[in-house]
Amino acid sequence: MSSGRHSGKVAVCVGSATGMGAESAYRLACEGAKVVVGDINMAAADKLIERIAAAGGEAVARHCDVASEQQVNDLIQGAARDFGGLDVMHVNAADLSLGPKDGDAMSIDLATFDRSIEVNLRGHLLCTRAAIPLMRERGKGAIVYTSSDAAKTAAPFQFSYYVSKAGLNALMRHVAIRWGSKGIRANAICPGVILTETVQKVMNEDVLANALKSIPSTRLGQPQDIANLVSFLLSDESEWINGQAISIDGGSVMHG
Numbered sequence: 001m002s003s004g005r006h007s008g009k010v011a012v013c014v015g016s017a018t019g020m021g022a023e024s025a026y027r028l029a030c031e032g033a034k035v036v037v038g039d040i041n042m043a044a045a046d047k048l049i050e051r052i053a054a055a056g057g058e059a060v061a062r063h064c065d066v067a068s069e070q071q072v073n074d075l076i077q078g079a080a081r082d083f084g085g086l087d088v089m090h091v092n093a094a095d096l097s098l099g100p101k102d103g104d105a106m107s108i109d110l111a112t113f114d115r116s117i118e119v120n121l122r123g124h125l126l127c128t129r130a131a132i133p134l135m136r137e138r139g140k141g142a143i144v145y146t147s148s149d150a151a152k153t154a155a156p157f158q159f160s161y162y163v164s165k166a167g168l169n170a171l172m173r174h175v176a177i178r179w180g181s182k183g184i185r186a187n188a189i190c191p192g193v194i195l196t197e198t199v200q201k202v203m204n205e206d207v208l209a210n211a212l213k214s215i216p217s218t219r220l221g222q223p224q225d226i227a228n229l230v231s232f233l234l235s236d237e238s239e240w241i242n243g244q245a246i247s248i249d250g251g252s253v254m255h256g
């Protein structure tokens, strides 16, 4: 695709083989970006590339585990080498398999806590460290991290997930204040319940119905809602938005 909001840009989307990350990568490609998708799920990543190609977009998939500094560096430096630079990045990876083991601060085993931080927070730091020098070369750049309303709220369970997402918002604000004057913006999106395949596997119908009852909206979220926001935050239309953790949740969390 030659014309569109992201025309001529190189985008790296990390942890974006499925769900809202995949929908966002698809949107960026349909809007003209050359997209490099890094994920551990190569079967799904390859399917996404086929879907993008069928829509006339340009994308490649590379294996990348965000727990590995080497793999993150290879992904992001490789994208810049192959496509001539790096303009925008969406970091979306989270280890969502930990759910049942992710209890309260007393019961959680430290291996679960460490893994949550390793993927959901440290992995995002590694992507940031690889991307900033390349964006500095361009003189501008934009990063979106997928956080969660969990970063702004509390629960008696999923302790490590909440901590990792709160840390991610702090990482985002640090990047925004440290490199904003160099033309690099950072923002986080904080979704409420979004009906991805993963969520529909872990939440049964009753849980989803209760989630809907608890929010001032007619429906739960869809991956397309996230793609709308990610595309906007990575575009020049949002040039004056920096350092924000934006809830996208049907009005579930209202903070002034």
Ligand SMILES: NC(=O)c1ccc[n+]([C@@H]2O[C@H](COP(=O)([O-])OP(=O)(O)OC[C@H]3O[C@@H](n4cnc5c(N)ncnc54)[C@H](O)[C@@H]3O)[C@@H](O)[C@H]2O)c1
Residues within 6 Å of the ligand: 014, 015, 016, 017, 018, 019, 020, 021, 038, 039, 040, 041, 064, 065, 066, 067, 092, 093, 094, 095, 096, 119, 146, 147, 148, 149, 190, 191, 192, 193, 194, 195, 196, 197, 198, 199
């Ligand atoms: N769906 C929701 O309701 C919801 C709500 C709030 C926040 N989130 C956040 O949104 C993001 C996406 O969630 P989703 O619902 O689309 O689920 P998903 O399972 O479809 O997406 C997670 C992606 O991360 C990838 N991933 C996991 N571990 C990785 C690793 N070590 N290295 C690289 N990639 C890895 C997975 O393969 C997958 O592509 C996550 O960060 C999640 O915490 C989701």
